[in-house]
Amino acid sequence: MFCRSAFKQNYPPDGFMELASEVASLAGNLPLGLNVLSSYLRGREEEDWMDMMPRLRKSLDGKIEKTLRVSYDGLNNKKDKAIFRHIACLFSGEEVNDIKLLLADSELDVNIGLKNLVDKSLVKVSDGTVDVHGLLQKMCKEIVCTQSSEPGEREFLVDSKDVCNVLENNTGTKNVLGISLNMDETDELHIRGDAFKGMSNLLFLNFFSSREKEVPLHLSEGFGQFSPKLRLLYWDEYPLKFMPSKFQPQNLVKLQMWKSKLEKLWDGVHPLIGLKEMDMYASHNLKEIPDLSMAINLEKLDLSHCSSLVELPCSIQYLQRLRDLQLAYCKNLETLPTGVNLESLYKLNLKGCTLLRKFPDISTNMSKLYIDKTGIEEIPCNVHLENLYDLKMRGMSDKLWDKVQPLTQLMTMLSPFLERLVLSDIPSLVELPSSFKNLNQLEDLRITDCKNLEIIPMELKLECLTSLDFKGCSKLKTFPDISTNISWLDLSRTAIHEVPWWIEKYSSLEHLLLNGCNNLQSVSIELSKLEHIKEVEFSDCWALTEATLNDIPNALPLAMRKASFKFNNCFNLDQEALLQQESVFYKSIQLPGEEVPSYFTHCCTTGTSLTNIPLLERAPSQQVFIFRVCAVVSNSAPRFGSNGVDIQVNCRFKGRFENSFDSVGEPQRFWVPMKDSHLLIFGCCIPLNKDTSAPLAQLNYEHVDIQIHLGNTRIYLEGPKAPISNFMLKGWGIRLLEDCSSPENPNNLPQYVCEAEEHNMGYETERSEESVDSNVETERSKKRMRIV
Structure with a gap:
C-alpha cells in the first residue's frame, strides 16, 4: 500500500x-x-x-496527529486520559493485572478506564496484555511535551535526550511521575548525585537496554536519593555494588535489576507489603538476598544466573503467596532452606544448579519442577508428586540413574495427570518400563540421548500424546504406533532403518524430523495423507539415496503447499529423481549441490536477473503468477552451525508497448549448513494486484523480468555486533507453473500448482553473466496475460 x-x-x-x-x-x-x-x-x-x-x-506528521487526537480528545473523563498517558508512555506491552497493581493507589479507576480506552480503540487488550499502537504512543508523548517547555516539569520523561539532560543537570521536579529511558539510544549517561532529589513524586523508573554492549554510566558522588513513593524500579545493568544507603523500597510493586553489578541490595527488614515481583536475573555478583519476611505478597522471585549466590535466606518460608521461584544456573547454590516447601509454590526451576546434591523438600502442590543438570544423586522414597504435570530431568548425575531399571522408582512417584516429561542422558536405560502406560494424560514425551535405549513396549498407547522426541537414542531401531494425535515426531540420530508405515495415519502430524539417521537408505511416504504437514527433515542422512514423497492418486489438499523439506548434506540422494516427482505441494526443498538441476529451465549462473521470459496464457480471474525458484547458495564467512539467508524475488511484467507492472513476492527464509553449497528451492507466488488503477489493469503483458535478492538473517554472537555470515549466489533458475484452476485441468490437481511442461521443455534459456534473454517466439509465447 x-x-x-x-x-x-x-x-x-x-x-x-x-x-x-x-x-x-x-x-x-x-x-x-x-x-x-x-x-x-x-x-x-x-x-x-x-x-x-x-x-x-x-515526531508525527501534523495531519496524522490531528486525526489520531480525535479519539483522545473524545474521552470525557480526565482520569481516562491520565490512564492512557500512563499506558502509552510507560506500560504498553505490560499485563493488565500488573498495570492495575502499579496504578492501584493513584485514584485512577483503572478497571472502567481500560474499558473506555478499548471502546475508543486507543488500546488493545489481547491475552491479558495491553498494547498501544506505535503512532498513538508517539501522539501521546507529544501531548505530554505540551505540558511544559521544560522536560523536568512534565509528568513523564520518555525521550532519551530529555532524560539525559534532566539527570545530568538536576532539573527534575515534583511533577515527574515516570521515567523511561531506552539506553540503546544514548552513548553514555551522566547522573548527578542529587538528580532524583527534586522528583519527590517519582513512581516509575525504567532504564532498559537490549544491546550486549554496556552503556558507560557516570554517577556523581553521593548518588542515590530515590523517591520513597517509587512503585516500579527497572534498571538493566545497574552499575553499583549496593543500593543507595537511603533507599526506601517499602512502596515497591516490581523490582527488576537484570545483569546488575549488585552484591547486596539493602540491610535490615523493610515492610515490603506491596512487592509482587523481584527479578535479579544474571546479577552475577549478587551474594546475598535481603530478609524478605515482610514481603508477604511476593509472587515471583527470579534469581536465575546469579552465579555468586550460595544460599537463600530462611525468611523465604514466610512467603506464603510465592508461586514462581527461579534459581536456574545458580552454580554455587548448594542447599535450599527447609521452608521452600511452600504450599503456594507452583513452579520451581533449579536447572543448572550443579552443586545441588539433595532433592528439594517440596510441597505436594508443586505443578512444574525443572531439575535439569543438577547434581542430585538420589530421589527420596517419600517424595510424592501427585499434582505435578511438568517435569524436566535432562543431563542429571549418572549416579542418580545407576540402577538396572533406572526409571522404576521415578514412575511410582509420578502423577497419572502428568502432561510433560523430559528426560535425557540415562546411560543405564535399555528398555522403557511398561508402567509408562499409566501416564495416560501425557502430551509431551522427550527421552533423548539415551545411548543404550533399544526397546519401547510395542503395546504402549498414549492417546493424548502430541509431541514425541527420541532423538539421539542411537540404538533405537523401531518405535510403536503410540498415538495417532502426534503433531511433532523427532527420531533424529536413531538407528531407524525405515519410516514406519503407520506414520501415514498421523493426520495431525506437522513436523517429522529424521536428521542424522545413517541407517536410512530410502524413504517412501504417502504425504498426501498428512494434511497438516509443515516440515520434513532428513538432513545428514548420509546413506540416503532415494526419497519418494509423493503418491497422489488424484488431488491434493491446498494446505500441502505449506510443507518444507530439508535434505542438507544428503550427498548421495538422487536429486533429479526427487524433483521430477509430481510433488507439486511443497513450500521449499533444501539439497546439497553446486549447480541448478536441469529440472529448472530458465537459468543464470552469475547474474541476479532473468529477462524477457515469455508468459503463458492465464485465466482472466488469476491473481498470482506462479513458478519455482532454485538458488545455489554458499556461505563465504560461516561462524557456526546453520546460518540464515533471506531470499526476495521481484517481477516486472512487460507489454509490447513498453508498458510495465511491478510486483513482489513474499520473502523466503532458510537455515543452511555452514559448509558446502546448497540448493534452496521454493515455490513463488507473485501477486497480480487488483488494486492498480483502472487503465493499468486493462493492459496486456507478454514477458516478465525476474530478479532475485539475497540478504543475511542477522544473528549475533556475544561481543561486538556483526553479521555472522555472508551468503553468495552461485547460480539460480526458475521453472514456470501453469494455472490449473480451469475446468480443462486434466489431472484435477489443486489450483495454481500444475507443471507447465510444454512451455518449460521448449524454452530452456542460455546461461549468461548478467541476464537471460529468451526471445524465441512460438504460438504459446505470443499469447498474452491480462492483469485484472
Missing part, C-alpha cells in the same frame, strides 16, 4: 528499500499513517528522504 502510493509501483526502487521499510515501520503499518507519509514523501529524491528521516523518527 505504501509503495503503490509513494512510488506508484509495488516495491521500492533501487536505493529506497531500507528507507521505505523504516517509514512503513514508523507508521506501524496503520493505513492512515501509510497514506499520509507516502503522500508526504512522494516524488522526492533519495537525499530528501534521508534528510527527512530524523524528523519523522522523532
